[in-house]
Amino acid sequence: MQISTNYSITQDELKGKVVLVTGANRGFGKAMTLDLxxxxxxxxxxxxxxxxxxxxxxxxxxxxxxxxILYPLDLEGATPEHYEQLQRDILDNFGQLDGLIHNAGIIGTMMPIEQYDLKLWYSTMQINVNAPFMLTQFLIPALNKSNDARILFLSSSVGRNARAYWGAYGVSKFAIEGLSKTLSEELEKT
Structure with missing residues (x-):
């Protein structure tokens, strides 16, 4: 889907909708939070x-x-139990979820793969790939209760065209592109 670059959200356009934004505290996440x-x-x-x-x-x-609503959760250390609790909290308080925006992510560091720190690789993959996968999996039941739900994954050009030294971040964005395309196929008629 393409949205015009001059599109502007209007007051009450999303009245009554519930949208979860990861990384909502700064940058794109904060800007999206304000607009929503x-x-x-x-x-x-x-x-x-x-x-x-x-x-x-x-x-x-x-x-x-x-x-x-504030929902503090460290995606690097989050477990399936944390996501299950989030699902329960959303369903108990709102009955549904209308949007899920995967914005949180870390860049890690730029260096050759052969020198990449294993802990940083794991951390980047956990936050940028595993957390969006688990969050989506646990929140699909809440999204299915909405008449018009959407899932949005933020990616990067390094997730479509490989570039040297982008390491775990580039690989994680390729993975997010694949996850979003797979979900798009699976949820096409929902």
Whole structure:
């Protein structure tokens, strides 16, 4: 799907919708949170740093937009039990999920594969690939309860065209491209 670069969200366009945004505390995640709340959506702000989540929350509230929900969770250490609890919390509080935006990610470091630190590789893959997979898997039941749900994965050009020294980040973005295309095929009629 292509969205015009001059598209602007309007007030109450998403009124009554519930959207979860990972990495909602800074950068693209915070910008999307502000736009979604301006459009009337209740945004579940997921991030690992409660302090910066609270700062972004304050910006949304001070702007007079729909009050978001803070959900601190470190995707690097999250387990299936954490995702199961998130699913229960969403279904108990909202009955459905209308959108899931996978924005959180880490770049890691730029270096040759042969020198790549194994712990950093694992951490990058956990946050950029495994967490979106598990989060999506556990939240599909909540998304299926919506009449018009969407899942959005943020990627990068290094996920389509390999470049030297992009290491785990580049590989993780190739994986996200594959995951999103596989899901698109599987969920085509939903």
């Amino acid at each position: 709340a301006k459009a009337g959506a209740t945004v579940i702000m997921l991030g690992r740093d409660l302090g910066s989540l609270e700062g972004a929350y304050d910006e949304v509230v001070e702007a007079g937009f729909v009050e978001p």
